[in-house]
Amino acid sequence: RGAIKITHIIAILMVVAVFVLVGMSLFSDSPQQAGGRFMDALARHDSQKLGHLSHVSGQSSEQMAQRWEKLVNGPAKHFRFYWRISGTSQASGDTAAVQMFVERDQGAPTAYEEKFELPMVKVEGQWKVDIRRLDRRIFPFLPR
Numbered sequence: 001r002g003a004i005k006i007t008h009i010i011a012i013l014m015v016v017a018v019f020v021l022v023g024m025s026l027f028s029d030s031p032q033q034a035g036g037r038f039m040d041a042l043a044r045h046d047s048q049k050l051g052h053l054s055h056v057s058g059q060s061s062e063q064m065a066q067r068w069e070k071l072v073n074g075p076a077k078h079f080r081f082y083w084r085i086s087g088t089s090q091a092s093g094d095t096a097a098v099q100m101f102v103e104r105d106q107g108a109p110t111a112y113e114e115k116f117e118l119p120m121v122k123v124e125g126q127w128k129v130d131i132r133r134l135d136r137r138i139f140p141f142l143p144r
Contacts, residue, residue: 031120032088034127035098038118039083042139045072055121055128056143064131067143076141080106086115094122102138 034053041049050072051065059067082103090096098118105111119133136142 029125029127030088031090031096031098031127032085035088035100035118035120035129036085038129039085039100043081043083045076047072053128054131054143055123056131064143071141071143074141076139079104079139079141081139082106082113096120096122096127104137 037049038053040046041053047068048065050068051061051063054061054064054068056064083100085098085100087099088096089099098120100116100118101113102116103111103113114137116135116138118138119130120127121130122128131143134142
């Protein structure tokens with residue numbers, strides 16, 4: 001009888017542990033997830049999401065969204081590209097880099113994939129792209 005109770009307790013604890021791990025993975029943010037959301041927002045010209053996922057020291061998310069709005073609906077309106085994430089490296093607890101391949105001028109006969117990195121920084125518990133360190137060749141219309 002005692003062994004059966006212990007087995008049930010262990011089984012219940014294992015089920016709880018699985019739910020905790022699944023919950024943590026659903027609600028935790030990684031540099032790769034944030035980088036993917038940033039690139040998706042960039043491809044879709046979603047200025048609000050770009051503002052939320054961008055970091056420039058001294059600029060709020062709302063200010064960044066306004067800057068992105070002017071760019072994605074202005075000079076960058078017809079800029080198209082393809083991207084795919086290939087990996088992530090985390091330098092410290094609050095800095096990381098997301099490696100990816102980007103094909104600019106998608107569909108053009110001269111288009112080819114180039115390797116880039118998204119510099120990521122953790123700000124108030126959220127991963128964001130450090131715009132000042134981002135290579136302008138990825139997206140030539142980055143906010144200055």
